[in-house]
Amino acid sequence: MSDVFQSNIPLWAVSISLLATLGILVSGRKPNLREFWTLLAGLIKFGLVLSLLPSVRAGKIAECVLLQVSPGIGLSLRADEFGVFFALVASGLWIFTSIYSIGYMRSNQELKQTRYFASFAVALSATLGVAFAGNLLTFVIFYEMLTLATYPLVIHKETGEALRAGRQYLAYSLTAGVLLLAGTAWIYNTAGTIEFQPGGILGGVEAAPNAIRCLFFVFVAGVGVKAGIMPLHSWLPNAMVAPTPVSALLHAVAVVKSGVFGVVRVVGFVFGPEVMAEHGLNLILAVLAGATVLFSSLIALQQDSLKRRLAYSTIGHLSYTVMGAALLTPEGLTGGIYHISTHAVMKITLFFCAGAIYVHTHKQNVSELDGIGRAMPWTIGAFTLGSLGLVGIPPINGFFSKWFLCLGSLQAGWPMVLALFILSGLLNAAYLLPVVYRGFFRKSEEFAKFDEAPPLMVVPLCTTAALALVLGLFPNLFFDFFELASGISEMILAS
Amino acid sequence: MNPPHLVILIPLIFFSGALLIPLLERWRHGCAYGVAVASAAVGALVTVAGLVEVSSGGTLRYQVSGWAPPIGIELVLDPLSAFLSVMLASVALLVLVHSGSVVRRELPGKAMPLYSTALLLVGALLGITITGDLFNLYVFLEISSLASYALLALGDRKAPVSAFRYLILGTVGASFYLLGLGFVFMTTGSLNMADLKLILSNLESSPPLLVGLVLITTGVGLKMALFPMHGWLPDAYTYASSTATALIAPIGTKIAAYVLIRIFFFVLDPGFASGEIPLTTAIGYLGAAGILWGSILAIAQTDLKRMLAYSSVGQIGYIALGIGLASPMGFIGAILHMVNHAVMKGCLFLVSANFLSRLGHADIRRFNDSTRVHMPWTAAGFTMAALSMIGLPPFAGFFSKWYLILGSVEESNWVFVAVILISSLLSAVYFFRLIERIYLRSPGRDSKYPDEAGGAAAPDGGREEVSASMLAPTLILASALLVLGLLNVWIVNRLIQPMIPAGL
Numbered sequence: 001m002s003d004v005f006q007s008n009i010p011l012w013a014v015s016i017s018l019l020a021t022l023g024i025l026v027s028g029r030k031p032n033l034r035e036f037w038t039l040l041a042g043l044i045k046f047g048l049v050l051s052l053l054p055s056v057r058a059g060k061i062a063e064c065v066l067l068q069v070s071p072g073i074g075l076s077l078r079a080d081e082f083g084v085f086f087a088l089v090a091s092g093l094w095i096f097t098s099i100y101s102i103g104y105m106r107s108n109q110e111l112k113q114t115r116y117f118a119s120f121a122v123a124l125s126a127t128l129g130v131a132f133a134g135n136l137l138t139f140v141i142f143y144e145m146l147t148l149a150t151y152p153l154v155i156h157k158e159t160g161e162a163l164r165a166g167r168q169y170l171a172y173s174l175t176a177g178v179l180l181l182a183g184t185a186w187i188y189n190t191a192g193t194i195e196f197q198p199g200g201i202l203g204g205v206e207a208a209p210n211a212i213r214c215l216f217f218v219f220v221a222g223v224g225v226k227a228g229i230m231p232l233h234s235w236l237p238n239a240m241v242a243p244t245p246v247s248a249l250l251h252a253v254a255v256v257k258s259g260v261f262g263v264v265r266v267v268g269f270v271f272g273p274e275v276m277a278e279h280g281l282n283l284i285l286a287v288l289a290g291a292t293v294l295f296s297s298l299i300a301l302q303q304d305s306l307k308r309r310l311a312y313s314t315i316g317h318l319s320y321t322v323m324g325a326a327l328l329t330p331e332g333l334t335g336g337i338y339h340i341s342t343h344a345v346m347k348i349t350l351f352f353c354a355g356a357i358y359v360h361t362h363k364q365n366v367s368e369l370d371g372i373g374r375a376m377p378w379t380i381g382a383f384t385l386g387s388l389g390l391v392g393i394p395p396i397n398g399f400f401s402k403w404f405l406c407l408g409s410l411q412a413g414w415p416m417v418l419a420l421f422i423l424s425g426l427l428n429a430a431y432l433l434p435v436v437y438r439g440f441f442r443k444s445e446e447f448a449k450f451d452e453a454p455p456l457m458v459v460p461l462c463t464t465a466a467l468a469l470v471l472g473l474f475p476n477l478f479f480d481f482f483e484l485a486s487g488i489s490e491m492i493l494a495s
Numbered sequence: 496m497n498p499p500h501l502v503i504l505i506p507l508i509f510f511s512g513a514l515l516i517p518l519l520e521r522w523r524h525g526c527a528y529g530v531a532v533a534s535a536a537v538g539a540l541v542t543v544a545g546l547v548e549v550s551s552g553g554t555l556r557y558q559v560s561g562w563a564p565p566i567g568i569e570l571v572l573d574p575l576s577a578f579l580s581v582m583l584a585s586v587a588l589l590v591l592v593h594s595g596s597v598v599r600r601e602l603p604g605k606a607m608p609l610y611s612t613a614l615l616l617v618g619a620l621l622g623i624t625i626t627g628d629l630f631n632l633y634v635f636l637e638i639s640s641l642a643s644y645a646l647l648a649l650g651d652r653k654a655p656v657s658a659f660r661y662l663i664l665g666t667v668g669a670s671f672y673l674l675g676l677g678f679v680f681m682t683t684g685s686l687n688m689a690d691l692k693l694i695l696s697n698l699e700s701s702p703p704l705l706v707g708l709v710l711i712t713t714g715v716g717l718k719m720a721l722f723p724m725h726g727w728l729p730d731a732y733t734y735a736s737s738t739a740t741a742l743i744a745p746i747g748t749k750i751a752a753y754v755l756i757r758i759f760f761f762v763l764d765p766g767f768a769s770g771e772i773p774l775t776t777a778i779g780y781l782g783a784a785g786i787l788w789g790s791i792l793a794i795a796q797t798d799l800k801r802m803l804a805y806s807s808v809g810q811i812g813y814i815a816l817g818i819g820l821a822s823p824m825g826f827i828g829a830i831l832h833m834v835n836h837a838v839m840k841g842c843l844f845l846v847s848a849n850f851l852s853r854l855g856h857a858d859i860r861r862f863n864d865s866t867r868v869h870m871p872w873t874a875a876g877f878t879m880a881a882l883s884m885i886g887l888p889p890f891a892g893f894f895s896k897w898y899l900i901l902g903s904v905e906e907s908n909w910v911f912v913a914v915i916l917i918s919s920l921l922s923a924v925y926f927f928r929l930i931e932r933i934y935l936r937s938p939g940r941d942s943k944y945p946d947e948a949g950g951a952a953a954p955d956g957g958r959e960e961v962s963a964s965m966l967a968p969t970l971i972l973a974s975a976l977l978v979l980g981l982l983n984v985w986i987v988n989r990l991i992q993p994m995i996p997a998g999l
Contacts, residue, residue: 067984141888
């Protein structure tokens with residue numbers, strides 16, 4: 001078993017952006033100072049998480065017990081491999097998003113920027129809380145905080161459409177939250193503990209099969225809303241009404257990845273592979289994931305709004321991870337977990353591009369993008385890289401997660417899933433590559449007078465696109481993402 | 496000071512204040528507010544001292560006039576009483592501090608009777624908390640009821656009528672209690688709680704005893720606004736003055752719930768009330784019904800105070816549900832919720848008083864973005880209290896709901912679990928509707944009330960927040976929610992765990 005040591009670093013990593021929120025709120029009148037707090041917090045947060053990487057690779061887990069309620073129930077942060085993995089993705093990409101946000105907000109001259117940056121900081125705090133949650137109760141608390149913190153971001157524009165999207169988001173997420181709470185209480189009653197353990201805590205427990213199945217449904221509904229599992233997904237396309245940086249980080253990286261992170265935690269650390277297989281739960285999950293992948297890709301084909309198209313694409317790719325969890329084979333699980341990081345980097349690039357296009361030319365629809373590649377070659381170039389990665393073309397990192405998922409489905413003896421992944425790749429190409437084609441290979445007079453979007457936006461998106469390429473060539477560069485993913489998979493399946 | 500005297504001081508300070516106010520008012524007009532706040536402050540300090548004493552030293556017992564129980568009246572300050580008395584006194588203090596300008600505006604010329612009766616009310620409620628004798632409890636119950644009738648009657652035109660209705664129902668309730676007490680006395684021969692505990696543990700249950708308990712429960716349930724005996728509450732809270740509501744809503748009904756807890760878990764053997772006749776179970780299910788009823792009706796309201804009143808019916812249901820579980824978790828949940836709700840509702844009613852004071856109305860349909868522009872701090876306080884009511888972490892409300900859910904799951908009572916979850920979502924509906932209005936709704940959208948746009952009355956076109964004496968208590972209560980939430984583990988472990996009666 002791994003070594004657990006007491007450390008305050010997880011707590012600092014979670015709280016640093018809360019402190020920044022105070023700074024942001026008081027510097028509302030001085031934009032540059034206000035933005036400084038965000039960037040400073042982002043860098044410190046990422047640094048703190050990075051400092052946990054060596055210990056985690058050596059098998060040591062940093063733990064910080066916040067409060068002990070009674071034996072077995074407490075609030076604790078534990079930076080295990082999975083937590084550090086997710087935290088790296090979220091906090092690292094926050095830095096890029098913050099730079100991008102500054103560019104976006106100022107170019108668009110958006111109102112209520114203080115509220116925006118403050119909510120972002122709180123949302124990232126909650127995300128890291130989710131990542132480092134050591135047990136179900138802590139997880140639920142930060143999960144709910146995440147919903148609350150992201151609400152002001154969704155309704156940012158304050159139009160009727162935004163308010164409606166916000167209400168739907170709240171309705172879905174709060175319902176999921178109470179279900180999770182009930183599930184947590186139920187688990188405590190059944191298993192006597194709510195701590196996350198690789199291999200699950202329901203392992204040797206005496207419980208009726210129907211109770212286990214019911215419990216599973218409660219949890220899937222609880223995490224499934226944020227994870228975009230159909231039919232709980234409809235809040236996501238509607239949330240695209242938010243400003244693009246919000247869509248990019250939260251609805252491609254932080255919020256939705258918290259959902260799939262939750263799915264893997266539930267499958268691997270609460271129920272465990274044996275219980276899942278015993279009751280056929282992984283089959284149910286696979287069916288849900290498969291249906292989501294298929295239908296979301298089909299619906300994406302029909303969307304003209306670029307952001308909505310990307311939203312449905314996100315829903316599909318989230319279910320790649322869910323499917324990986326359902327496969328419960330070494331390669332499959334590795335692929336699914338690794339896909340969390342690869343998809344995050346690629347999708348955030350695509351959303352950044354969509355935002356840059358919108359801010360610069362006010363175009364939102366795919367049909368209006370003919371010839372834009374001439375005017376914004378860097379942006380569309382990055383978009384191309386990201387799209388190719390999502391389709392699964394080497395050497396971009398998306399290829400590798402997909403490769404492992406396909407291997408995993410063969411390992412599990414489910415060739416249909418392999419066919420599904422291949423089909424999904426083709427559908428991805430069908431709904432993403434036309435944008436590239438239109439941009440570079442069609443001509444139009446419309447964009448003749450435009451040049452590239454402001455550097456504050458273009459630099460982050462080119463960097464993330466380059467990152468997708470570089471991490472594809474060297475999967476373990478800097479952050480050992482692949483090693484972490486396979487380590488986590490091993491940890492879950494070994495026990 | 497000899498520790499036992501502390502116990503009698505707690506209600507005595509408030510009663511002295513209540514008596515002094517009319518006298519001092521004659522001598523020097525306008526000092527009622529000051530005397531009231533001073534008495535409340537001293538009283539609050541004494542309750543805190545009591546809590547400290549009890550936490551370290553154990554239960555304090557005081558024999559009034561030196562007469563020994565069971566003939567004499569005994570006042571007992573045990574961990575439960577000490578804890579609730581601190582809650583009572585501090586919320587009352589904050590409300591009284593807040594009341595200065597409210598009373599000047601809503602009830603000109605009636606400051607003296609209001610403060611006098613308010614102190615009587617708080618003193619009597621504290622008396623209920625610390626008494627160790629069931630008949631003494633009745634006396635304090637009646638004092639508090641009479642004080643509350645008078646307080647509630649001081650309001651707008653409809654206030655006397657709703658107060659009168661409460662008077663009738665309340666007197667019925669108190670009479671039931673007395674009748675029930677008579678049966679208990681007849682069966683056991685004693686009125687002292689500690690004595691009764693000994694007697695009852697050796698006694699078999701008999702029809703008079705059971706009838707007595709049912710009557711007591713019904714009487715107290717009426718005071719508690721337990722469904723379906725809650726009919727008096729919405730009108731009474733809506734039409735009374737803001738201070739009266741803010742005093743009675745957070746603490747009045749809670750103390751009635753305390754009486755039930757004291758009788759069912761401390762005087763009787765805990766197993767008795769759930770085993771022999773399912774009294775606690777009945778209370779639990781009535782509470783569940785009240786939760787749903789209150790939450791659903793709250794959504795339909797257009798007046799803020801009325802919405803909060805129905806919400807209160809729902810919240811009392813949570814406490815009743817906790818009692819109904821009759822388990823340690825349920826007990827913790829019920830006590831924690833008493834405190835949390837007192838602070839939350841206190842804050843919310845103070846907020847509605849602030850709105851009434853600056854905007855002139857508490858009509859939900861007329862709230863819009865300008866409300867927040869004019870009164871940002873009050874709006875912030877409202878938001879914090881609302882989020883706590885819905886049960887969102889890290890605010891206090893989340894933790895009491897967590898214990899109740901845990902308790903319900905432990906007892907495999909899925910109905911209770913479902914009710915708690917559904918009501919959280921229902922309260923999200925009516926609170927987020929208000930939050931949305933205050934933060935996001937532009938004034939021009941309401942065609943019926945176009946004059947709200949921009950708030951022409953503000954001289955600097957911006958802030959028009961209420962005065963510090965009104966704002967400070969509101970914000971103190973709102974931040975207390977955050978503090979109570981973060982400290983809830985310490986509170987449960989250090990303060991509530993010692994209270995749990997043996998055998999639960």
